[in-house]
Amino acid sequence: MSSIFDASLLAPHIPKTLPDNLKIRPLEKNDFSKGYLELLGQLTSVGNVDQEKFENQFEAMRTSVPCYHIVVIEDINTNKVVGSASLVLEMKFIHEAGSRGRVEDVVVNSEMRRQKLGAILLETLVSLGKSLGVYKLSLECVPELLPFYSKFGFQNDCNFMTQRF
């Protein structure tokens, strides 16, 4: 299977406001050649991930339970991935052995800004997360984007800590 998760899971959650030249779908294995990693490079450091490493990680994510719900927007005129966001689920014993969801790695190509693609990705993932039954969704972002994410039901929560290695 070339999709990282079942496309039929995604279909009911795609907003109708997507421009005609764009397609929203699960990440596919051949997105390596459609600029997916270059797009992620606009978000943070990707480093040296060659096609083999990409495909190995893709397979590990695809076969993970629960799988990684990585959604991309492709520009069908250029065959390039121009936006992406991920919904990652964590299994729990708490909350009736429920699932916790996280929105991760939201990025829109800098040349495609002001077309509300970020909003489309967020609407899609929040709706998908609800349908998958997560009891909680969270995300991290730069301070400037706190107002943007609040439009999709998120509230700022300062009881969070990080460390980097």
Place this chain on the structure above:
Amino acid sequence: MSSIFDASLLAPHIPKTLPDNLKIRPLEKNDFSKGYLELLGQLTSVGNVDQEKFENQFEAMRTSVPCYHIVVIEDINTNKVVGSASLVLEMKFIHEAGSRGRVEDVVVNSEMRRQKLGAILLETLVSLGKSLGVYKLSLECVPELLPFYSKFGFQNDCNFMTQRF
């Protein structure tokens, strides 16, 4: 295999300060009968999770890649689980297809407080996370515990948002 992850992975990270009557180890399937869910109930709502549901979730977590590193402290005098904390890894494409780690569901039996069991769990998980090569660790906690977690290298980060369903 009765452990949720390989106990030999954990051994190098266990602090030597653990009292003699206590044992720190990966969660095991028969911890259902050693009070694991009752302990989690001191943290938050667990709800109706019977033995079958527990064992199904345990197997899903154990066979997940990367697996769920759920660590427990057992009191060998009473055969009860008296503390637990989890290190959950998320696979990424960013950071050289690296891993992000999260410390989740830290709880110590209210009758066992002031024995530094929380500190032992945190030292263990931070050390384990580093050894597994995570580029970042994070956690959420109640405001009163921010100073406690700062002892283990965590810094408060307010660029975090949540929503509940």
